[in-house]
Amino acid sequence: MxxxxxxxxxxxxxxxxxxxxxxxxxxFGLSDLSPEGLVKNIINEFMSPRVVFTHPDTGSEHLIRSIPTMVLYDDLGLEIYDRITNLDExxxxxxxxxxxxxxxxxxxxxxxxxxxxxxxxxxxxxxxxxxxxxxxxxxxxxxxxxxxxxxxxxxxxxxxxxxxxxxxxxxxxxxxxxxxxxxxxxxxxxxxxxxxxxxxxxxxxxxxxxxxxxxxxxxxxxxxxxxxxxxxxxxxxxKPEDVKLAYDDPKGVTAEFILNGFDHINRLFGRRVFERDAFSYLSIYNRHEGRHEAYYQSKVEQTIDLQDSIQVHLHRGEIINVEYSYKYSxxxxxxxxxxxxxxxxxxxxxxxxxxxxxxxxKPSVVFSPEPRLSNGIPVLAEWESLWNAWDVVSTTMIPSDRYLEAPIALRHPYIFYLGHLPGFLDIQLSKAFNLPLTEPKYFATIFERGIDPIVDDPSQCHSHSLVPNSWPALDEVLAYRDQVRRRARDIICKLADAQDTAVDKTAARAVCMCFEHDAMHLETFLYMLVQSDHTLPPAGIVRPKRLGQQPLVPLAPAALAQVSAGQVTLGTLHREQDDGNAGSSFVFGWDNESPELTVQVDGFSVQNRPVAVQEYYKFWCAQGKPESLLPKSWTDDGAAVKTALGPVPIHADGEDANGPASRWPAYVSFDQADAYAKSIGGSLPSEEQIARIRQCVDKTTKGTSPARPRNSGFVEWTPVDVETPADPDSVSQIDDNGWELTRTHFRPFPGFETSKLYPGYSSDFFDDHHFVVLGASWATVPTIASRKTFRNWYQHNYPYVFAKFRVVV
The missing domain is CATH 3.40.50.150 (Vaccinia Virus protein VP39)
Structure with a gap:
């Protein structure tokens, strides 16, 4: 009850x-909204000018007095407000x-x-x-x-x-x-x-x-x-005139609503504190802030007796703020x-x-927009968000009879990845904390490492776990997952709660490595799900209406932004080899992110936004629609983009690429992006050029994306429209809405040392087949998306990545 x-x-x-x-x-009688609390707030706000008033003409600023907005909403105020709602204005x-x-x-x-x-x-x-x-x-x-x-x-x-x-x-x-x-x-x-x-x-x-x-x-x-x-x-x-009229009607009903606030105050104080006839209502629309501002304006020089020993002198024309009404783009x-x-x-x-x-x-998958770290380690809440995302993706999007399906050739079936994540975590925690493996221990031998063969020659593949004749049952794997998580929770909390000087940096690195390993596989697991015809919608995620709507205005063409020459720094000073140094701070990064490297970048011209689906579609058609240039992110007929929420049309009318997905960034392989770039006399940017673009964007607000928040960390479950910056010399955001392909071969920085915790993480892929990929996609967690030193990599002909591109000309 x-x-x-x-x-x-x-x-x-x-x-x-x-x-x-x-x-x-x-x-409640002691709260700010009780009559006694409201009186106290009136006195406090009125006595101490703290609202910043910006003059609408001169832009000059000064502090003014204010009165709580709640004074407007007594019973009579509510009646007057009801009359306002009947006004046409x-x-x-x-x-x-x-x-x-x-x-x-x-x-x-x-x-x-x-x-x-x-x-x-x-x-x-x-x-x-x-x-x-x-x-x-x-x-x-x-x-x-x-x-x-x-x-x-x-x-x-x-x-x-x-x-x-x-x-x-x-x-x-x-x-x-x-x-x-x-x-x-x-x-x-x-x-x-x-x-x-x-x-x-x-x-x-x-x-x-x-x-x-x-x-x-x-x-x-x-x-x-x-x-x-x-x-x-x-x-x-x-329109400012519409807003102004809505809050300052010709009949004066709104003015009566505002001035009634003084009558309410007088009733609260039990005496005449304010003479309403000594004030007028001042209505201002602040274009810069996008808000209507309501003020009392003193008609005369006057003194307000708030209490026996408290008096406030008001000048003629002095204003007192009582309400803001914000408007939203x-x-x-x-x-x-x-x-x-x-x-x-x-x-x-x-x-x-x-x-x-x-x-x-409220979706079923939510990440904090900024990484939540303690001692450089993701706190337990970050892990719970990640595990929850994994559970939604891995247990609600796959039909119960499809866990042995492998939608991407040369990859394991789904069931492997459900065991690989807890298996990898268990192995690393057991090593770092000298603990026995979780039962069944043989899971560590079949789930430790997956396969990633060379697409051109599948016989070439790094070392990996033994592939069993038959995979364990789903319920066994999920029970194993839950056991590993229970043990991990206690370890994560202890590391996060430790004094910074007492943190075992090797153990901290192992935990961070496991977190980002889980996060990267969450995204690559979605690559597989998007490719399957049997994938179900994720539980608790509604398909947004925008996925069925044709863009209202044409996409503005990309411009060539001029990026000046300058020095850029790649990599980081924080290395695994320094974890044992006393007094050194712990900042996580993978082995290929260090050591730090400074390079000079010549000036160059680059498209100020990524290539859109509609642009790549026209290129594909002009080439005769060859299968080699058809993105795997599209349906086989080139009519729609495959997404975790189902196909989204590229076309709205006939063959014109003007459907709801037409303005998204084109997700393609390196080879496909390279072919597009060469067709217009350009190339993909290098890793250093992307770093220079990032540097320029960070130094000026004109390079940031103004019309939407960052599309990473599952804010959306699909790409969103590319944006053409209004200023042709600015460049759209790099680190969201799709990884950025580069023409740089994935190789070590000078002075590279392989990880002792995960020796083959990077070094197994230093070859001529893999290229550096930077940034983040909609499915990249904030821990990775926010770290500009992070280096991803994929084979040149691997077509499943959520990766966009722009062209250097």
Whole structure:
């Protein structure tokens, strides 16, 4: 039973089934949102100018006073706000209604599951809510609708008529704050129940961008499980005159809403602190920040008596901030969710293209955008994220009768890799910590190392584990995996918790090596899954709507960026051979990443973005569509790109390459990229040139990718569109959305020393067949994607890598 108090209902509410639960903690009277807490906040904010005001004309900045936005939302303020939503000028409300009118059924059918719950953060308006409720009723879905608000009166006013009109739906009011609701949901709604959150009215705009990201992160971590949805209404960066009119209507309703805040303050203080007639409402749209700003402006010189001994003098014209309403570009929406544990899966726009309803979802695979390290070692949470990703990929995407399938020739079947990962981890930990091997010990002999023969001559292959006559059963391998992980957890925690000076660097290196080994195989395992016709969609991952949408505007052609000459540093000073040195810091890198090497790079011209699918498709057609130039990342007919979420069309109309995958980077082999580059009189960049491009991008913000966050670490499960930088002299980001192919043979740096922990890791592949590949793909974990010294490599004719390319001319 819930420990929270169920509030007594009025007779009408009781008859209609309305139930309201007070979820506020016992200490609410001391909180910032209680009347006493609000008074304290008013005094603190008003007394100490701390809001930075930027003058819209001059750009000059100075600190100003502020008043908490909460003062606007007393009962009368809510009534006035309801009048605002009826104004034609306040387009946000009507835009949201427009979206619900046209798409409510789609939302309900695609996202709202039967026997699930809807949680509306902030009590809604019947004028919007009814479209969702009508669709729920029409499709006979069993739903419990939770409405959150800090006003009991608002909850009753909203829920009572809804209960009467929709008796099939259970309505529950939650009296409390956002954070109160997250705690209550976690404690009271079973994790097996699907949840959909509604955050409407562009409420996200009342938070700063950092606060919005923090709140979304709290919702995802505290109250959502894999597969749960979050519907978020967001106002766009629209015409300044439209925004200004929406927040400063000719009838003065918004001004009355703002000035009523002073009446509320006076009631809280029990006396007339502010004379509202001595102030006017000042409305400003800040184009630079993308936000509307609401201020009180003093009409006269005046003194405010906050308390007996506290007085504040205001100059005529002085302003006091009371509210911001942030607007969002598409890139700002993506940045708001970056690192929160939420993925973009859908979006609807209103008819005027000014307002959007986004659907974010908590996916089953989530990585922190930045590596979480302690003593240079991935913390246990990083390992759990990696293991969870492995489990989703290896146990939900393969049909139960297909574990002996080998979709890529010259590679082992799936079952080998399910044993190889725990087998390699167990062997390395046993060596590093002088422990016995996990039973069954013979697994170490068959799972230690896989095969990677030369494609041109499969008889040439490095040493590898003995291939058994028959592989162990799946349940045996998974039980072995779980035993190894249990032992590893204790070791990982002890290393991470140790004092830095007490860390055994050899043991730390072994653990880091195992982590990145697991991570690299996670990606190469996906290479195989993408090639199989039997692969299932990953559990808990929704296929985004963008995968079925044709690009709206043509892809801007690539320009040639001029990269100046300069010195670049390759590799790192941190070497395995130095681990025993007292006082040396531990930074992990593989043996081929050291020693450090400085080289001079001549100036060169390079395409400022990767070659897109549509461009490579035209090249392939011009060559007569030979099989040798057909990417293995495409279907055999060249009609679609293979992905972990199924094929995505290259074409939308006939043979024109203008489908949803047409603007993705072309994933091809080195040989195919080399042929394309030569056809336009160029070549692939060298390893040193990629390093120089990275160096130039890092030194100027104009080279970074402005329209989306980094596509690595499973932010998406497919590539996303390449971007042509607006400035032709800038270069798009290297380290995401696909590895970058180079023309540099994979060879050691001068002074290379092979790893003692894993002697054959690099040295087995120093030949004429392998080329250096740099950067990261969508399936590369942040630990690797963020380390620019990391050197990947593949055979020149290996066609399965998630690798893009650009051309040096």
């Amino acid at each position: 819930s420990p929270h108090k169920i509030l007594p209902a009025t007779a009408a509410a009781a008859a209609s089934g309305a139930e309201i639960i007070d979820i506020r903690p016992a200490s 306040y387009y946000l409300f009507n835009a949201e209604i427009d979206i619900f009118k046209r798409h409510a059924e789609e939302m309900i059918l695609n996202y709202i599951q039967d026997d699930s719950v809807l949680v509306e953060l902030g009590v809604g308006s019947m004028r919007k809510t009814k479209y969702l409720l009508d669709a729920i009723t029409k499709h006979r879905k069993n739903i419990t609708y939770y409405a959150l608000d800090l006003s009991e009166a608002s909850l009753r006013d909203c829920l009572t008529p809804l209960c009467a009109e929709y008796p099939e739906i259970r309505f529950v009011g939650l009296l409390g704050t956002y954070d109160d609701s997250l705690q209550w949901i976690r404690a009271n709604i079973p994790q097996t129940v699907h949840k959909s959150f509604l955050w409407l009215g562009s409420s996200i705009g009342n938070f700063t961008r950092a606060q919005a990201r923090d709140f979304l992160s709290r919702v995802a971590s505290a109250a959502m499980n894999a597969g749960d949805d979050f519907f978020c209404g967001i106002d766009g960066r629209n 598409d890139s700002e929406v993506y940045n708001a969710t970056a690192g929160t544990g939420l993925a973009h899966v859908d979006r609807w726009k209103d008819s005027s293209d000014r307002y959007s309803m986004f659907v974010f979802q």
